[in-house]
Amino acid sequence: MTVKISREKVDNDLYLILRTIYHYERSISTRFGLDYEEIYLLQSLRRTSPQRLTEIATMLNIPMFSASRLVGRLAKNSLVSKEKGTKDKRSLSVRLLPAGEKMVKAIEKESYELIVENSKDMTKAELDSLYSMAETVYKVLGLPKHVIK
Numbered sequence: 001m002t003v004k005i006s007r008e009k010v011d012n013d014l015y016l017i018l019r020t021i022y023h024y025e026r027s028i029s030t031r032f033g034l035d036y037e038e039i040y041l042l043q044s045l046r047r048t049s050p051q052r053l054t055e056i057a058t059m060l061n062i063p064m065f066s067a068s069r070l071v072g073r074l075a076k077n078s079l080v081s082k083e084k085g086t087k088d089k090r091s092l093s094v095r096l097l098p099a100g101e102k103m104v105k106a107i108e109k110e111s112y113e114l115i116v117e118n119s120k121d122m123t124k125a126e127l128d129s130l131y132s133m134a135e136t137v138y139k140v141l142g143l144p145k146h147v148i149k
Contacts (some may be wrong), residue, residue, distance in 0.1 A: 032107055037062075037070055039107060042079060045096035046104045050083070053092040068092075079103060 025036045032039070037060060044059060045051060051059075057067035071094050074080040079100035083093045096104075119127060138148045 028107060028111070031110070032103065034103070038074055039104075041070060041074065042096065042100050042104045043107075045080065045094065046101060050093040050095040053094060056094060074100065 025039075028039065029035050034042070041056060041060070044056075053064065053067055053071060056071065057064045060067060060070075062070075071080060071082060071092075075082050077099075079097055081095045081097055083095065084091065119130075122130070138145065
């Protein structure tokens with residue numbers, strides 16, 4: 001079934017989503033003193049740690065030197081550790097440290113509490129729709145599933 005959506009509606013809705021996420025990210029970044037890439041990497045490392053620097057660069061779709069700088073900033077703040085490979089000294093593994101784990105938990109806790117508080121007046125259907133959108137928006141935006149996993 002093909003649903004016809006006007007170009008203006010798509011443009012406006014996408015801009016609303018981008019604007020909303022931008023301002024939410026800025027508020028989290030300001031409160032926790034980390035930028036979006038740093039938060040994203042910490043959350044990724046919480047789910048899979050260690051990760052090789054090359055994997056991080058690929059996941060974030062950034063050049064190796066940018067990934068190296070990103071990891072360096074987090075290491076300087078004792079949120080991650082960098083470990084050279086035993087066989088290949090050029091290989092670098094990045095591991096989440098306890099302070100990084102604590103930071104991610106604090107960010108997730110604050111986000112969870114915010115969402116629970118702000119969605120308390122929503123109906124079950126509205127919540128189901130919201131969660132369904134969150135799980136499928138990558139398809140509408142044409143992103144492969146591996147990019148968001």
